[in-house]
Amino acid sequence: MKGARKPIHAVATWVRRQPPKVKAFLAVISAMAALVFLRLVVEDHDNLFVAAEAVHAIGISVLIYKLTKEKTCAGLSLKSQILTALFLAVRLYCSFVMEYDIHTLLDLATLGTTLWVIYMICFKLKSSYMEDKDNLAIYYVVIPCAVLSIVVHPSTVHHIFNRICWSFCVYLEAVSVLPQLRVMQNAKVVEPFTAHYVFALGIARFLSCAHWVLQVLDTRGRLLTALGYGLWPPMVLLSEIIQTFILADFCYYYVKSFVGGQLVLRLPSGVV
Template sequence: MNIFRFAGDMTHLISILVLLLKIYATKSCSGISLKTQELYALVFLTRYLDLFTDFISVYNVVMKLVFIGSSLAIVWCMRMHYAVRRTYDKDQDTFRHYLLIAGCFVLALVLHEKFTFQEDPYLLNEEIFWAFSIYLEAVAILPQLVLLQRSGNVDNLTGQYVFFLGAYRGFYILNWIYRYFTEAHFSRWIACLSGLIQTALYADFFYYYFFSWKNNAKLQLPA
């Protein structure tokens, strides 16, 4: 593991902790897209199918369990916890996320890194679901960004959550660049391309985030 991947994992973890802090401390999920959280839960469930079959390290297992468990806990709170769910902006969180799921699954069937009919069916299915999770993660933030634009004003914890989530992808791009130059057979073009697209989606948010930080003002996004 290199420093860029570790930094990416830590900023990802911080983003989740910030979101959990917002939900559990304020008993509110206002400004948070349930659809984005459901997409992230699906991302982790399909990416980590190898959790109990391929052991890499204790760190790897723990991080996978944390991401799966936290994403499911957030979805549960937003759907089932009475005090939290009544603050959910259902009328504004109307992005048709099922279209993203369908589109990413079709794309994963067509484009994945080890497409061969002679391959072990289990490994092929695992590769398809891995590609699906990468594609879906690239666009999972869209419902959240749309919700923030519709609401206009962004509270501090929600803004920090989205910022750290975007920073995580930025560090992972540096991780892929580092691995490309230091590992002889590194080939994750799907992850690299999807990561670049995902980071680009944050560009507008980052602009207004840094503008508000520089001017010590409340974060506001144009409708």
């Protein structure tokens, strides 16, 4: 095992020494290689979306274990959970009035779990909540998403209010994890269960992004046309990509810490 870790550690050390532009280039190349691998290995690319939801469920399970067994919410961002509940509630509304399907039930279950997490942080485990570290104002995230959704939204036949809500939940989901990343950056040290949860979010977001990108490639761009015209189709795809790259840096340090056998993740300055 130690022998296997040596080349991985050497590669990680080399990457860490590279300038930011080289790191960004390597990240893009790695993402493209992963997409090619998934396209070759996964026959039905719709399964990637199912896999993303499954990984997200695993992350939530880890979070539930942390809150019920460890009896602490230290390291968790209440504001990220509130933003998650907000975009899920809006997406549920859109699902009910626009396209009710199995994903509506999955979102309902996720919303219920998220509301439970919020309840635990606000009432049962309030003493361990790191309020001073959770200092990214929610309106810094919500207001830009609201304004953008008014300017750029779907061009479907649905009511204008429903179309704006649809775009709002897409944009808000892409950046809802920012307060959680701010908490971890402020704390500098991330305990294992919080790190597992955020890493699961990163993997889920990548699989979801891969699903969209590969679907666009499979349909030769017809999927984007089906979403409407104007700026909305590329904005949907861009939102998926943003979700992935927001968490990419954290996932790198998570894997690096795991390979090094460290139980506690230590983040350097500038990760967020």
